[in-house]
Amino acid sequence: MIIRKWSAVALSALFAALMTGFLSTSAVADQSESETEEGPPPRVELVLDVSGSMRERDMSGGQSRIAAAQQSFNEVIDAVPEEVHLGIRTLGAGNPGDDREVGCQDSQQLYPVGQVDRTEARTAVATLRPTTGFTPIGLALRGADEDLGEGPGTRRIVLITDGEDSCGDPDPCVVARELAASGTNLVVDTLGLTLDDAVREQLSCIAEATGGTYTAVQDTDQLTDRLNQLVRRADLPVENPTAVEGAERCEDAPQLGVGVYNDRAEFGQHRFYRVPLTAGQELRASVSVAADRPVDPDYGVLLRAVDEESQELVRGTGAGSGRTDVISTGLRYPLPETEDDEDTEDDRASRVVCLELSSSFSAPDAVERAPGLPVELTVDVVSAPDEPSDLAAFGLARGWVPLLLLTGVGLVVGLAWGLLVRLGIVMGRA
């Protein structure tokens, strides 16, 4: 009984909400204001390699790599937006000599992540000197992840290096994928100060694993512009998706409201989510599955909406071939208004739609299977459209055939009328 009452209350609330929602649909343009409210600050950490090779003078104008990095850092510090919290970490900082053990543990925080004090930050940057250190990239990434701290808000790492990882354990690419999968929305952008093959491979792998970008840097201006661009990117007013874990079966699936979600789906795995829907509403869902590691060249994604009896309602498919970041698809499913009277509404009006996601990504055997591929799912529930009474706008005619038809019909009617009148008059006279 109580449940019935509650659902009645909920339904009337829903109705009111729908009405207001309907009335305000034209006001879509001014919704983003709320997003600029004070949220958690976007955080960026610059991770700079200070190993011996940074001494090399191969940047434009014969500048050494470290000098170029220092100059760019200073400009970035000057340009960093007020609200962005910036930190700096070095890797290979100490002078361990040949001591690999020590050298591979060497990554220090140079400037803590926080609101930037320009003078202090510049002073810290000025102390940077190339060392005889190793290049423990994996370790530095973990350190940077800790520096950025937990919690919501954008988290980005910008890795600037001129050498590949010289410690090997942990593999930086694996570390990057782990960090990205830990649900903290971390993006790593990488900048390579050399055109070396091994460096490029490693850095692009790190970037790919976290949805970041890789850039080959050849001169100071380019480095500065790119760094500024990446810092600005952290400042975009974009909310982080809510982490959700799709289920293996529809019955166990989490129930989603309107919004953006992320998940991980392993190769060949099906993921189920549920969305409650009321009659007269339309479900809109879109999904993208990212290829964050080397995958085979042909792939696809299938998103199906099924009802509780596993009958397919509608599906969205996407397929592709070749280099890609994501493969995406979407679907919409309007639940028509029932025409039954109010008594039966409680039973029929609301319905749970299951979303079943599967992808046909495959990967060479050497590629790690865990964690799964990143999935981004968006769910929207809006009012359902009205079925059009006619395919043409307002059922109106267009073209010469209807024109001829109308003219012909007019002529026939006119002739018939004239004949009738003549007949009538003749008859009248008689």
Place this chain on the structure above:
Amino acid sequence: MNRASRLAALTAAVLLAGVGPATADGEDGDTPNEAGTAFRTATVIDQDQTATAVASAGDYLYWTFPVAAGQTATAEATVTLPDAATRTGPSTWRVDVYDGLRRRQACTEGEQVGTAAENAESVTLSCTVRTVRSWAEPWSDDPLPGAYYLRVTVSELPERDLGLPIDVEVAATVADAGGSADRGGDLATPLLPVGTAGTLATGDAGAGEDGGEEEGPQPYLAALPEPEDGWSGGWWTDRWLWTAGGGVLGGLACAGGYLLARPRRSSGA
């Protein structure tokens, strides 16, 4: 003759509706100079607006623009490649268009994929998508009004050229498809990308949860400028003129037929 009268009908339509040509759109001077790197971070551009971005070869660059029902959108991109001396081979670039539900839309015209020779300075790509319908069955992939995403990326390049700096310029233009594309039906809301973080429902009562969602602020990502005549293209279509014209002709033909067939008593007197 056919064309001429259609043109006449169209001109009349434009005059009647009091709508000028839709070329002079509200360009407020500053062109966006950043590109997004994912669907969620796509940079918003207006119709007929040009945007630029500096990026690295291998980046996936996203923009989003509005398209209303009855419009045929064309996405154009020009990629300026890095100095030929630093490149090691030809590269292939592509542009993809996705609708607001992230469904890929087929290109009906234009060079979606372009290969730049090793010494080429730039490569130009374009993709025209099907005319946007005001309504479609949920089982179809037909383009619907709302946001459209434009993605520019390199699809094939020598491994050594990855990460080199590039400049990209994109533009989204729309053309009115005319009355033949004016269809019946309307979506309740255009396909706009959702941007807010989702809320998981814990209980098993679904309907209340939904009601709560809609009371709050709009969940959509970025302020996409609404097209001039609204998302559904407005009520005007030249079908009104055709149909009205048919009515007039029918009436005239009716009168003519009557005159032909009516009794002619007055002729002799």
